[in-house]
Amino acid sequence: xxxxxxxxxxxxxxxxxxxxxxxxxxxxxxxxxxxxxxxxxxxxxxxxxxxxxxxxxxxxxxxxxxxxxxxxxxxxxxxxxxxxxxxxxxxxxxxxxxxxxxxxxxxxxxxxxxxxxxxxxxxxxxxxxxxxxxxxxxxxxxxxxxxxxxxxxxxxxxxxxxxxxxxxxxxxxxxxxxxxxxxxxxxxxxxxxxxxxxxxxxxxxxxxxxxxxxxxxxxxxxxxxxxxxxxxxxxxxxxxxxxxxxxxxxxxxxxxxxxxxxxxxxxxxxxxxxxxxxxxxxxxxxxxxxx
Amino acid sequence: xxxxxxxxxxxxxxxxxxxxxxxxxxxxxxxxxxxxxxxxxxxxxxxxxxxxxxxxxxxxxxxxxxxxxxxxxxxxxxxxxxxxxxxxxxxxxxxxxxxxxxxxxxxxxxxxxxxxxxxxxxxxxxxxxxxxxxxxxxxxxxxxxxxxxxxxxxxxxxxxxxxxxxxxxxxxxxxxxxxxxxxxxxxxxxxxxxx
Numbered sequence: 151x152x153x154x155x156x157x158x159x160x161x162x163x164x165x166x167x168x169x170x171x172x173x174x175x176x177x178x179x180x181x182x183x184x185x186x187x188x189x190x191x192x193x194x195x196x197x198x199x200x201x202x203x204x205x206x207x208x209x210x211x212x213x214x215x216x217x218x219x220x221x222x223x224x225x226x227x228x229x230x231x232x233x234x235x236x237x238x239x240x241x242x243x244x245x246x247x248x249x250x251x252x253x254x255x256x257x258x259x260x261x262x263x264x265x266x267x268x269x270x271x272x273x274x275x276x277x278x279x280x281x282x283x284x285x286x287x288x289x290x291x292x293x294x295x296x297x298x299x300x301x302x303x304x305x306x307x308x309x310x311x312x313x314x315x316x317x318x319x320x321x322x323x324x325x326x327x328x329x330x331x332x333x334x335x336x337x338x339x340x341x342x343x344x345x346x347x348x349x350x351x352x353x354x355x356x357x358x359x360x361x362x363x364x365x366x367x368x369x370x371x372x373x374x375x376x377x378x379x380x381x382x383x384x385x386x387x388x389x390x391x392x393x394x395x396x397x398x399x400x401x402x403x404x405x406x407x408x409x410x411x412x413x414x415x416x417x418x419x420x421x422x423x424x425x426x427x428x429x430x431x432x433x434x435x436x437x438x439x440x441x
Numbered sequence: 442x443x444x445x446x447x448x449x450x451x452x453x454x455x456x457x458x459x460x461x462x463x464x465x466x467x468x469x470x471x472x473x474x475x476x477x478x479x480x481x482x483x484x485x486x487x488x489x490x491x492x493x494x495x496x497x498x499x500x501x502x503x504x505x506x507x508x509x510x511x512x513x514x515x516x517x518x519x520x521x522x523x524x525x526x527x528x529x530x531x532x533x534x535x536x537x538x539x540x541x542x543x544x545x546x547x548x549x550x551x552x553x554x555x556x557x558x559x560x561x562x563x564x565x566x567x568x569x570x571x572x573x574x575x576x577x578x579x580x581x582x583x584x585x586x587x588x589x590x591x592x593x594x595x596x597x598x599x600x601x602x603x604x605x606x607x608x609x610x611x612x613x614x615x616x617x618x619x620x621x622x623x624x625x626x627x628x629x630x631x632x633x634x635x636x
Contacts, residue, residue, distance in 0.1 A: 191451075195480060195482060198482075199480065199494060199539075199540055207537060207539060210536050210537060211507055214509075214533055214537070219509070280531065281509060284508075286510075288509075288512055288527035289510075296531065297550055297551075300551060378554075
C-alpha cells in the first residue's frame with residue numbers, strides 16, 4: 151500500500167515535471183524569437199554580408215582612407231630628400247675605375263638581376279600610380295597600371311626565385327653586419343676606410359630579404375586581393391599587409407637606386423660588365439675573399 | 442534638399458525577391474552582379490526575418506573614403522554614385538562596405554574585376570541625364586523622372602520604402618504606432634500563442 155502511494159506520487163511528480171518542461175519548451179518556442187533584439191538581428195546580418203566589419207573592415211577603411219596614400223607620399227618624398235642632403239653634404243664615393251678590376255657578378259647573375267630590376271621597377275611605379283590614382287584621375291591610365299602590376303608581378307616571380315637561391319648564402323646575416331649598421335656603412339664620412347662587409351653589406355642584405363621573402367608575401371597577398379581568393383576578412387588583412395609591406399619595399403628600392411646610381415660613382419657598371427674596381431671591393435666589401 | 446534613403450520594413454518583407462528581379466531586369470544588370478539581394482535570418486525557425494539589402498547610400502560612406510581614384514561620390518540628396526569610367530576595379534570599396542553593396546563584373550583580363558557596379562537608387566550616373574551612355578552604363582534614371590526606384594516601386598507588401606527620408610520615416614512611424622515593431626509587433630505570438 152505504502153509502496154503504491156510512493157509510486158503514484160513519484161509518477162505524479164514526474165508527470166508534472168514533464169508537463170512543466172513541455173510548457174516551458176513551448177514558451178521558449180514562442181517567446182525566444184521575440185526576445186531577439188534588433189541588434190542581435192543586425193549583428194547576424196552584418197556577419198553574413200560583411201564579415202567582421204567592426205574589426206577588419208573599419209580598420210581597413212581607416213588606414214586606406216586616412217593613412218596609406220599619405221605615408222607612401224612621405225616615403226617617396228622623405229627618402230629621396232635625405233639622399234639629396236647626403237649627396238650635397240657627404241657626396242658620392244669615387245673609386246679608381248682604371249686600375250685592377252675584379253669579377254663580381256657572373257653573366258647569369260647579371261641577367262637575372264636585369265630581369266628582376268625591370269619587373270621590380272615596373273611593380274613599384276605601377277603600384278605608386280594606383281596609390282596616387284586620384285591625382286592622375288583614374289580611368290584607363292590607372293586601370294592599365296593595375297593590369298601591368300599583375301604582369302610585372304608574374305614576371306618578377308621567376309628572377310625573384312632564381313636570385314634567392316643564387317645569393318641566399320652570401321646574404322645570411324653575420325656578426326660584422328652589426329658593425330656595418332653602427333657606422334651606416336661608412337656613408338656618413340668622406341674617408342675611404344674599409345667597412346666590414348662580405349660580398350654584400352648589411353644594407354644589401356636587408357634589401358635582399360625584403361625583396362625575396364617580402365616579395366613572396368607581396369605576391370601571395372596580391373594574388374588573393376586580385377581575385378578575392380579568400381574570405382572577405384582575410385582579403386582585408388592581406389590588403390593592409392600589401393600596403394604596409396609595400397612602403398618598406400619602396401623605401402628600400404629608392405635606397406638601392408640611390409646607392410647604385412649616385413652614392414657610389416660608376417657602381418652601376420658592375421651590374422652591366424660584372425667587374426668592380428679592386429679599390430672599391432677592398433673598401434666597401436673588405437671581408438670579401440675574391441682570390 | 443531632401444535626403445534620399447531606403448528602409449526595409451522587416452515585419453513586412455516576405456522574401457519574394459521581387460525587388461532583386463525588378464532591379465536586375467529594369468537596369469539590365471549583368472549575370473553575377475546583384476545590386477540588391479534579400480537575406481533571410483533564422484530561416485525555417487520561429488523568428489524568421491527577411492531583409493532586402495543594397496547600397497545604403499551612407500552619410501560619410503566608407504567606400505568614398507577608401508577609393509584610390511575618387512570614382513565614388515555623393516550627391517547633395519545623399520545618393521552615392523560611381524563613375525564607371527574612372528573606376529579601376531581594385532575592390533577596396535567592397536572591402537570597406539559594411540553592406541557588401543559594391544559588385545564587380547569580370548572584365549576578362551586574367552579574371553580582373555571590371556568597373557564597380559552598385560545600386561544607384563535608380564539615379565543613373567555622372568553622365569548626362571537620360572543619355573544613352575548613362576542608360577548603358579548605369580540603367581534607368583527614375584529619380585530624375587520623379588519616380589521611386591524600381592525595387593521599392595514594385596514591392597508587393599510595401600516593405601521596401603524609398604525616397605525622401607522624412608516621408609519614409611513618417612510612413613514607418615505610423616506603421617509602428619499601429620502594429621508595433623520588433624518584440625511587440627503582431628506576428629507569432631498574436632497568431633499562435635494560445636492564451
